[in-house]
Amino acid sequence: MNILVYLEERNGQIRKPSLEAITAANALGGTVSAAIVAADPNALTEQAKKLNVSQIFTASDARLANYSSRATARAIAEIGKQAGANVVLIGATGRGKDLAPRVAIRLEAGYVPDVIAFTPPSFQGGVGDDFVATHPVYAGKAQMNVRVTTGTKVFSTRPNLWKAASEVPAQEPSVQSGSIHFEDSDFAEKTIALTLSQGKLDVAEADIIVSGGRGMRGPEHWTMIENLATAFGAATGASRAVVDAGWRPHSEQVGQTGKTVSPTLYVAVGISGAVQHLAGMSSSKTIVAINKDENAPIFSLVDYGIVGDAFEILPPLTEAVAKLRH
Amino acid sequence: MNILVCVSHVPDTTTRINVAADGTAMDPAGVKFILNPYDEFAVEEALKLRDKMKGEVTAISVGADSAKEAIRQALAMGADKGVLIKAEKKDSFQVASMLAEAIKPLAADLILLGKQSIDFDGMEIAPMLSELLNLPCATVAVGLTIDGTKATVEKEVEGGKETIELTMPCIVAAQKGLNDPRYPSLPNIMKAKQKPIQELAGNPPAARTEIMLMTKPDKKRANKILKADGNPAAIAQELARLLHEEAKVI
Ligand SMILES: Cc1cc2nc3c(=O)[nH]c(=O)nc-3n(C[C@H](O)[C@H](O)[C@H](O)COP(=O)(O)OP(=O)(O)OC[C@H]3O[C@@H](n4cnc5c(N)ncnc54)[C@H](O)[C@@H]3O)c2cc1C
Ligand SMILES: Nc1ncnc2c1ncn2[C@@H]1O[C@H](COP(=O)(O)O)[C@@H](O)[C@H]1O
Numbered sequence: 001m002n003i004l005v006y007l008e009e010r011n012g013q014i015r016k017p018s019l020e021a022i023t024a025a026n027a028l029g030g031t032v033s034a035a036i037v038a039a040d041p042n043a044l045t046e047q048a049k050k051l052n053v054s055q056i057f058t059a060s061d062a063r064l065a066n067y068s069s070r071a072t073a074r075a076i077a078e079i080g081k082q083a084g085a086n087v088v089l090i091g092a093t094g095r096g097k098d099l100a101p102r103v104a105i106r107l108e109a110g111y112v113p114d115v116i117a118f119t120p121p122s123f124q125g126g127v128g129d130d131f132v133a134t135h136p137v138y139a140g141k142a143q144m145n146v147r148v149t150t151g152t153k154v155f156s157t158r159p160n161l162w163k164a165a166s167e168v169p170a171q172e173p174s175v176q177s178g179s180i181h182f183e184d185s186d187f188a189e190k191t192i193a194l195t196l197s198q199g200k201l202d203v204a205e206a207d208i209i210v211s212g213g214r215g216m217r218g219p220e221h222w223t224m225i226e227n228l229a230t231a232f233g234a235a236t237g238a239s240r241a242v243v244d245a246g247w248r249p250h251s252e253q254v255g256q257t258g259k260t261v262s263p264t265l266y267v268a269v270g271i272s273g274a275v276q277h278l279a280g281m282s283s284s285k286t287i288v289a290i291n292k293d294e295n296a297p298i299f300s301l302v303d304y305g306i307v308g309d310a311f312e313i314l315p316p317l318t319e320a321v322a323k324l325r326h
Numbered sequence: 327m328n329i330l331v332c333v334s335h336v337p338d339t340t341t342r343i344n345v346a347a348d349g350t351a352m353d354p355a356g357v358k359f360i361l362n363p364y365d366e367f368a369v370e371e372a373l374k375l376r377d378k379m380k381g382e383v384t385a386i387s388v389g390a391d392s393a394k395e396a397i398r399q400a401l402a403m404g405a406d407k408g409v410l411i412k413a414e415k416k417d418s419f420q421v422a423s424m425l426a427e428a429i430k431p432l433a434a435d436l437i438l439l440g441k442q443s444i445d446f447d448g449m450e451i452a453p454m455l456s457e458l459l460n461l462p463c464a465t466v467a468v469g470l471t472i473d474g475t476k477a478t479v480e481k482e483v484e485g486g487k488e489t490i491e492l493t494m495p496c497i498v499a500a501q502k503g504l505n506d507p508r509y510p511s512l513p514n515i516m517k518a519k520q521k522p523i524q525e526l527a528g529n530p531p532a533a534r535t536e537i538m539l540m541t542k543p544d545k546k547r548a549n550k551i552l553k554a555d556g557n558p559a560a561i562a563q564e565l566a567r568l569l570h571e572e573a574k575v576i
Contacts, residue, residue: 067488070463073453093483094482094484094488098465098466101454102454105419105422105454105457110533111419111450113447113450136543137447138445139444140543141542142343142345144350146537149533149534149536150534185460188461188496189464189492191489193488194483194486194487194488196486204484208576250482257502264575275340276339283543288565302549303547303548305549305551306562308553308554308558313554316562316563317565320562320563324570
């Protein structure tokens with residue numbers, strides 16, 4: 001099996017979901033290669049040489065200075081053909097979820113989005129490379145095992161579920177710079193700006209998240225949420241109720257109409273646990289809730305819960321966590 | 327402006343999901359279906375643009391007869407007409423292919439979708455249409471401005487926003503925040519019943535994926551509930567200890 005993993009760049013670095021996809025690829029077995037598509041692929045290529053891949057394919061064009069999903073999809077698909085890839089993996093980031101279906105169409109491949117697990121053929125008496133991919137559906141209320149029936153298969157992998165690749169290759173991977181012929185129409189869409197909210201860890205990328213809900217009573221009490229988040233080294237999240245009330249920005253909203261997250265630890269403070277909120281966080285590894293109502297639905301989903309007043313629990317909890325982490 | 331809006335008919339967000347007897351699909355018994363919530367943002371955007379620039383809004387759906395209800399909802403919001411592509415759909419590739427076939431002859435200036443349908447949460451159709459129709463596309467749009475032959479989209483991404491420029495005609499998939507969808511008024515709900523829905527027979531290509539099994543997640547959680555009962559500091563200590571020693575997450 002030949003697996004090609006696309007390496008997404010942000011701020012000059014390979015993004016973590018791409019490194020996780022490398023780990024997922026190596027776990028599937030076979031030969032793993034990486035694809036880099038950029039105006040200038042050199043910096044990323046140097047980083048990729050330290051990854052456990054056998055080959056690195058690069059494609060470049062000055063016009064890629066403005067990211068274009070279409071142009072990038074064309075390049076990944078062309079590289080996939082050159083590399084004889086039967087599997088293409090792309091981290092399911094904002095860009096990745098837009099790229100992967102395009103690559104699938106270009107390769108006439110079946111596609112499974114937002115995969116949370118692969119089951120290799122050996123576990124199901126399967127034939128050839130026909131492993132199945134699991135992806136959550138109905139906002140996490142169910143999941144499906146899906147088999148791709150085409151020869152070439154494309155998957156996007158949900159962030160935070162695999163370890164970021166850190167294994168060094170036995171042999172430095174070889175680098176192939178391909179020449180891809182782009183069409184003008186590939187650049188009929190282009191990203192002219194990426195504006196990042198400065199210095200704040202995003203919920204979609206965080207390993208630990210502390211979220212607050214209406215139980216926090218007002219934005220003026222958010223320093224308590226922020227202090228606990230700082231003690232954990234966590235990002236802050238929010239329920240829709242507090243986003244709609246204007247207490248927190250939409251970018252922090254977790255749930256069906258916000259972000260889907262799967263951190264190692266999710267702490268819900270003053271959040272009742274409506275299905276639309278659970279939809280965004282139920283695949284978190286460990287879930288903690290603090291709520292004064294012992295019948296709050298969130299308690300049915302937690303690993304640990306405290307029935308009590310958040311205003312009394314948060315300060316000593318912040319102190320205890322800070323002590324353990326230092 | 328000739329605007330198409332792709333709409334899907336999906337189980338209501340609060341539905342309890344039960345797996346059907348064959349183990350590969352949801353059991354539809356007793357499930358209420360609605361217009362996909364993200365498609366409401368797409369319909370609203372289409373109506374706003376039509377009212378500003380003149381033109382026509384067509385709501386289009388692939389599915390069984392029942393998908394007409396999603397189209398009717400779009401008509402009740404204010405869309406002018408509907409198209410139902412009648413077909414059984416097995417995967418997103420089939421849906422995107424049938425939509426592309428039907429859309430090609432319609433010479434649309436703008437194709438709007440929701441960012442995802444809340445059944446399989448795929449986020450696949452818009453980028454697939456982009457490739458099948460050879461049109462530029464931007465997804466997860468929280469802002470859209472159209473200026474002659476150019477569209478500018480604000481796309482929500484992890485940690486911030488991207489600004490994407492597209493040449494028209496183009497495809498845009500709506501995220502919450504793009505606008506505030508209107509509620510259909512009673513007179514408009516009545517009027518919608520008179521609006522035309524054209525029916526086309528879908529001709530799906532072979533599916534590229536196959537659902538082997540649908541299950542409900544069975545993750546077992548420790549579910550240890552501690553009561554603060556007048557001693558919050560001690561309970562906070564105990565929680566920190568459990569997270570450190572038992573869950574090993576700090
Ligand atoms: C189509 C649709 C999409 C939606 N999408 C989302 C989404 O993406 N994300 C989302 O979160 N919601 C979403 N919702 C809304 C969702 O249904 C709930 O309304 C929302 O999650 C409630 O937020 P909350 O838990 O903060 O508030 P509430 O439900 O009001 O809960 C507040 C909780 O705080 C507790 N509390 C009060 N005081 C204290 C205290 N002193 N200490 C401790 N606990 C206290 C209460 O016991 C209560 O359980 C959506 C709804 C719809 C219809
Ligand atoms: N059966 C369908 N008919 C028409 N449009 C659809 C259908 N399924 C999905 N869509 C559109 O594609 C968007 C994204 O859906 P999905 O890729 O399935 O998550 C939806 O918000 C709809 O606008």
